[in-house]
Amino acid sequence: MNNMPDFSQMAASYQQRAVVQQSAGETLLEMLDIRPGEDVLDLACGPGALTARMRERTDGRVVGCDAAAGMIAEARSRHGSAGIEFVASDAARLPFMAEFDAIYCNSAFQWFDDPASVLTACLDALRAGGRMAMQAPAKKEFCPNFVAAVGDLHRHEDTREAFARFRSPWRFLENAENYARLFADAGFTVAESRMEAVVNRCSAQQAMEIFLSGAAVAYLNPHHYRGDVPADFFSRAAQIVAAALERQCGSDGMVELTFHRVFVLAHKK
Ligand SMILES: C[S@@+](CC[C@H](N)C(=O)[O-])C[C@H]1O[C@@H](n2cnc3c(N)ncnc32)[C@H](O)[C@@H]1O
Numbered sequence: 228m229n230n231m232p233d234f235s236q237m238a239a240s241y242q243q244r245a246v247v248q249q250s251a252g253e254t255l256l257e258m259l260d261i262r263p264g265e266d267v268l269d270l271a272c273g274p275g276a277l278t279a280r281m282r283e284r285t286d287g288r289v290v291g292c293d294a295a296a297g298m299i300a301e302a303r304s305r306h307g308s309a310g311i312e313f314v315a316s317d318a319a320r321l322p323f324m325a326e327f328d329a330i331y332c333n334s335a336f337q338w339f340d341d342p343a344s345v346l347t348a349c350l351d352a353l354r355a356g357g358r359m360a361m362q363a364p365a366k367k368e369f370c371p372n373f374v375a376a377v378g379d380l381h382r383h384e385d386t387r388e389a390f391a392r393f394r395s396p397w398r399f400l401e402n403a404e405n406y407a408r409l410f411a412d413a414g415f416t417v418a419e420s421r422m423e424a425v426v427n428r429c430s431a432q433q434a435m436e437i438f439l440s441g442a443a444v445a446y447l448n449p450h451h452y453r454g455d456v457p458a459d460f461f462s463r464a465a466q467i468v469a470a471a472l473e474r475q476c477g478s479d480g481m482v483e484l485t486f487h488r489v490f491v492l493a494h495k496k
Contacts, residue, residue: 235296240439249277252334255361259360266287266326266328269331272291272298275301279309289312318345323351330353335363346409366400389452406491417491425486429481
């Protein structure tokens with residue numbers, strides 16, 4: 228995979244920071260509405276906390292798959308004894324053929340290099356009549372707070388030069404119709420596609436933890452910069468983002484962190 232973010236390195240710390248992914252993931256679980264006996268795939272499962280929630284809903288087969296070997300190792304050690312299979316695989320090259328009633332994909336779609344190939348692999352993995360539920364951050368301004376905070380890296384003399392060489396690995400679409408079209412073009416029948424602005428009220432420190440659970444895997448990762456960056460760039464950039472989030476807080480020390488999120492439910496014919 229060309230743009231593999233280094234989620235392996237953060238496998239152990241991800242879960243305690245992944246507050247916004249977890250709460251959006253619970254909404255997505257309701258949308259997928261897993262029934263007893265169904266076989267379910269959690270696509271890009273991370274360390275498996277949400278996969279374990281699927282195990283509570285069905286006595287069928289539950290499989291988590293993720294491209295990061297570190298995430299799969301973490302998921303196996305946390306939840307492998309709960310009767311969940313964890314498989315290392317790129318989402319575009321799934322080793323499954325007509326094996327699942329439902330596919331769940333939370334907070335990962337923006338990372339996929341080739342979303343159309345992922346959707347084709349998902350259609351192959353589903354049985355006829357199966358369904359897929361997907362939630363991901365959406366819009367270029369996926370989190371206006373983070374986009375504004377990162378804007379300081381352009382302005383600050385310590386980071387300006389290196390940050391100009393950042394290349395975003397993410398693919399964001401601007402509205403729910405665009406996501407619906409992507410699924411329909413792949414061959415799904417789209418039952419629902421909606422976009423929401425989800426607001427989390429939190430302290431600057433919590434906001435920074437949330438930044439570190441996802442956005443930092445791109446912004447603070449040398450893999451996503453052209454050429455070499457100075458050794459101290461990433462620690463300095465983290466300080467500047469943390470200070471910017473601090474300034475976004477009101478007099479009560481809290482900030483309203485907004486995420487644009489898309490939710491899609493689609494069926495295989
Ligand atoms: C933000 S985490 C979300 C994890 C989990 N679904 C959750 O909601 O907590 C994104 C995950 O996507 C995985 N990922 C990124 N690109 C992938 C790909 N092409 N194929 C499979 N997994 C991928 C990463 O390794 C990471 O574990």
